[in-house]
Amino acid sequence: MASPPGSTDTATRPAPPEQIKAVPVRHPGRWVATAIIAVLAAMFVHMLVTNPVFQWDFMLDNMFTPAVLRGARTTLIMTILAMVLGVLLGIVLAVMRLSPNPIVSGSAWTYIWFFRAIPRIVLLFFIANLGALYASYDLGIPFDQQLMDFFGFEADWRFLSLNGNQIFAGFTAGLLGLALSEGAYMAEIVRAGIQSVDPGQAEAASALGLSRGKTMRRIVLPQAMRVIIPPTGNETIAMLKDTSLLIAVPVTTELNFQLRAIGSRTFQIIPMAVASILWYLALTSLLMIGQYFLEKRFSRGVGTRETRAQRAARRARGVGGST
Amino acid sequence: MSEAVPSPFPLSTTPMVRAEAVCKSFGHVDVLKGIDLEVAAGEVVCVIGPSGSGKSTFLRCINHLEKINAGRLWVDGRLVGYRERGGKLHELRDRDVAAQRRDIGMVFQRFNLFPHMTALENVVEAPTQVKGVRKDAARARGVELLERVGLAERVHSYPNQLSGGQQQRVAIARALAMEPKLMLFDEPTSALDPELVGEVLDVMRGLAESGMTMIVVTHEMGFAREVGDTLVFMDDGVIVESGDPRRVLSDPQHARTQAFLSKVL
Ligand SMILES: Nc1ncnc2c1ncn2[C@@H]1O[C@H](COP(=O)(O)OP(=O)(O)O)[C@@H](O)[C@H]1O
Numbered sequence: 001m002a003s004p005p006g007s008t009d010t011a012t013r014p015a016p017p018e019q020i021k022a023v024p025v026r027h028p029g030r031w032v033a034t035a036i037i038a039v040l041a042a043m044f045v046h047m048l049v050t051n052p053v054f055q056w057d058f059m060l061d062n063m064f065t066p067a068v069l070r071g072a073r074t075t076l077i078m079t080i081l082a083m084v085l086g087v088l089l090g091i092v093l094a095v096m097r098l099s100p101n102p103i104v105s106g107s108a109w110t111y112i113w114f115f116r117a118i119p120r121i122v123l124l125f126f127i128a129n130l131g132a133l134y135a136s137y138d139l140g141i142p143f144d145q146q147l148m149d150f151f152g153f154e155a156d157w158r159f160l161s162l163n164g165n166q167i168f169a170g171f172t173a174g175l176l177g178l179a180l181s182e183g184a185y186m187a188e189i190v191r192a193g194i195q196s197v198d199p200g201q202a203e204a205a206s207a208l209g210l211s212r213g214k215t216m217r218r219i220v221l222p223q224a225m226r227v228i229i230p231p232t233g234n235e236t237i238a239m240l241k242d243t244s245l246l247i248a249v250p251v252t253t254e255l256n257f258q259l260r261a262i263g264s265r266t267f268q269i270i271p272m273a274v275a276s277i278l279w280y281l282a283l284t285s286l287l288m289i290g291q292y293f294l295e296k297r298f299s300r301g302v303g304t305r306e307t308r309a310q311r312a313a314r315r316a317r318g319v320g321g322s323t
Numbered sequence: 324m325s326e327a328v329p330s331p332f333p334l335s336t337t338p339m340v341r342a343e344a345v346c347k348s349f350g351h352v353d354v355l356k357g358i359d360l361e362v363a364a365g366e367v368v369c370v371i372g373p374s375g376s377g378k379s380t381f382l383r384c385i386n387h388l389e390k391i392n393a394g395r396l397w398v399d400g401r402l403v404g405y406r407e408r409g410g411k412l413h414e415l416r417d418r419d420v421a422a423q424r425r426d427i428g429m430v431f432q433r434f435n436l437f438p439h440m441t442a443l444e445n446v447v448e449a450p451t452q453v454k455g456v457r458k459d460a461a462r463a464r465g466v467e468l469l470e471r472v473g474l475a476e477r478v479h480s481y482p483n484q485l486s487g488g489q490q491q492r493v494a495i496a497r498a499l500a501m502e503p504k505l506m507l508f509d510e511p512t513s514a515l516d517p518e519l520v521g522e523v524l525d526v527m528r529g530l531a532e533s534g535m536t537m538i539v540v541t542h543e544m545g546f547a548r549e550v551g552d553t554l555v556f557m558d559d560g561v562i563v564e565s566g567d568p569r570r571v572l573s574d575p576q577h578a579r580t581q582a583f584l585s586k587v588l
């Protein structure tokens with residue numbers, strides 16, 4: 001507030017002009033809208049409270065059972081793991097997509113095209129049944145048996161053999177499906193982020209002698225993050241919700257499955273559906289908090305805010321007594 | 324330095340830069356049409372010329388940000404971007420190109436500082452990441468360099484907290500941190516408000532006096548006259564005229580030089 005009229009410290013200066021006290025414009029439309037919304041909200045709350053179908057006590061009693069809590073944990077862990085793998089895969093695909101080598105960028109394009117076209121629930125169902133394709137999945141030299149046959153030996157070069165029915169079941173299958181699919185979406189987000197960075201940045205880095213890898217890791221990607229993080233937040237929230245598709249694998253330890261199971265066992269469908277809604281609201285809010293801190297972390301050098309190091313330096317100078 | 328002496332550089336030593344008939348085209352557009360130039364160690368060459376004449380492209384060829392299509396280009400006696408063996412040119416691997424670039428500092432018109440790093444982090448980045456200098460040693464040296472360009476107070480500032488002139492001085496310190504043999508400046512003051520031009524030119528003048536070899540694309544004729552040992556006028560992808568800056572500026576021989584100077588002076 002400005003100093004009140006007639007205060008004494010204005011003796012040297014001319015008195016400041018009088019503050020404007022105008023009559024504000026009235027907005028009758030806003031009052032009407034507020035009234036309508038208030039009535040609708042009251043009706044909604046009234047329905048929640050009076051309709052016996054909601055069974056609030058039952059819902060509260062059943063939405064925190066050990067099985068449900070485990071389900072929430074599985075859902076959260078699955079979301080985070082699938083996103084971490086998806087982001088890493090997305091970065092690799094985005095860098096490949098921007099490669100000058102047409103074979104490399106073409107492969108990335110094909111991957112993205114394929115996995116974006118497949119609905120996640122279809123992909124999950126397919127992966128869950130890959131155990132039927134081969135009984136075991138081996139890691140080794142490609143075409144080893146054919147090569148050995150050719151030279152007349154009876155042997156193979158395999159280092160690791162995995163049982164198909166085990167790896168393509170449950171949690172791993174779900175994680176694989178969600179991460180593979182997410183990689184395709186993240187690739188496009190990361191590519192947009194990389195392309196949003198001024199090409200002068202990569203140029204300055206190479207002029208300093210930084211390798212292409214270091215230029216990408218240390219100069220381009222950190223700046224691309226500002227563009228990458230907000231849509232990645234959306235992707236994470238979408239991923240949280242898509243864990244409910246794990247029923248196609250099936251992964252039965254996941255949150256929605258557990259809540260629905262209680263609902264169908266007790267015939268209290270609505271209360272448990274509401275419980276589901278509340279759980280997803282809570283988990284999404286949790287993720288939004290994480291996103292807030294990530295965005296802050298990667299906005300360094302964007303605002304003109306004083307940073308921690310600068311504040312410390314300024315204080316240190318202040319103690320020295322120079323200013 | 325080197326007042327009024329026409330050629331203070333003995334021709335027997337290896338020139339810092341030697342360009343022979345350097346040509347560069349983008350698709351069907353010929354941008355450089357045979358550039359011949361020699362820059363001796365310690366020499367300051369200023370390059371002037373109309374926009375689009377290929378000045379930036381030539382600088383970018385010198386540190387192999389662009390590949391030349393014909394001719395030869397040497398920096399400190401080594402072919403840029405290639406190795407000659409058995410009468411054939413072999414492209415250098417990325418790693419070797421990067422190694423060559425370490426010895427060449429470049430300062431851009433738009434500064435191109437890394438915005439997510441403080442002034443000091445900008446300066447320390449290449450020595451630690453490319454040369455493997457220890458972090459504390461690099462930071463000590465970085466602070467020294469920032470003091471040298473008059474920014475001791477702004478060591479921990481991010482680029483967007485600095486004025487254009489301060490940013491460009493950080494960029495110069497960043498290039499110097501790699502201890503280059505040659506510095507390339509591409510219109511370093513063109514993006515600055517007029518009152519900030521002087522502080523950057525002062526730093527460049529100090530650098531020239533310390534004996535740094537410099538190629539400076541500029542529109543600052545005063546700087547070219549006072550600091551430059553040689554002035555090169557480029558137009559349409561060729562060097563039209565070059566020589567002692569005072570002579571070229573006061574008595575241009577070619578009609579194109581005359582026309583250009585009459586517009587800018
Ligand atoms: N990467 C590029 N692709 C196509 N044309 C380019 C490229 N870089 C520069 N040019 C063209 O080369 C010509 C010379 O550019 P430049 O070297 O920037 O000139 P100057 O720096 O003298 O203004 C211009 O006509 C410009 O359009």
Ligand SMILES: [Mg+2]
Pocket residue numbers: 378379380509510
């Ligand atoms: Mg230019």
